[in-house]
Amino acid sequence: MNRTEKQTLIDALHTEFGHSPHAIVVDFRGLSVPAATEFRRKVRAIGSHYKVVKNRLAKRALTGTPLEPLTPRFSGTTGIAFTTDDPVALARTLCDFAKDNPALVVKGGVVSGSQLLDANGVKALSTMPSLPEMRSRLLGVLQAPASKLVRLLSTPATQMAQVLKAHQDKLEGSNQ
Numbered sequence: 001m002n003r004t005e006k007q008t009l010i011d012a013l014h015t016e017f018g019h020s021p022h023a024i025v026v027d028f029r030g031l032s033v034p035a036a037t038e039f040r041r042k043v044r045a046i047g048s049h050y051k052v053v054k055n056r057l058a059k060r061a062l063t064g065t066p067l068e069p070l071t072p073r074f075s076g077t078t079g080i081a082f083t084t085d086d087p088v089a090l091a092r093t094l095c096d097f098a099k100d101n102p103a104l105v106v107k108g109g110v111v112s113g114s115q116l117l118d119a120n121g122v123k124a125l126s127t128m129p130s131l132p133e134m135r136s137r138l139l140g141v142l143q144a145p146a147s148k149l150v151r152l153l154s155t156p157a158t159q160m161a162q163v164l165k166a167h168q169d170k171l172e173g174s175n176q
Contacts, residue, residue, distance in 0.1 A: 022087035025073040051079065059071050086131050094106055
């Protein structure tokens, strides 16, 4: 690969990394080709990307991007999975795959372009609920007081209706 090809690759990676605030770096040494293919397929299925690039080129491409804090993690056989959407889904996919394939080792990651995570941080991230789940929980919490208020306001009327019904049943029972 000549110098212009390298620069073109660095520029393309820099653009991709610049648009992706979330990334996880993995060591794939010892991963078989079929397992690596399956891993790439799973990462693509959640709308993320996975690249294996020479460490020196990746470090140059990371300069000036939200993923720059990952630069020290690029040593040895390194791949980077990155996404613009949901970092929890990416972390969950990587950690689940690593359980079945111990050759894949999570080195660390970056969330929101600022928070650097180690391997344990990525594992903790994978156990969190996803963004849609968090939104639905928040919506449930916001709606709970309103629905409780409606139930509370309707309770006296319901109880009054039950008392009147019981009184009517009692009167009908005494007339017979």
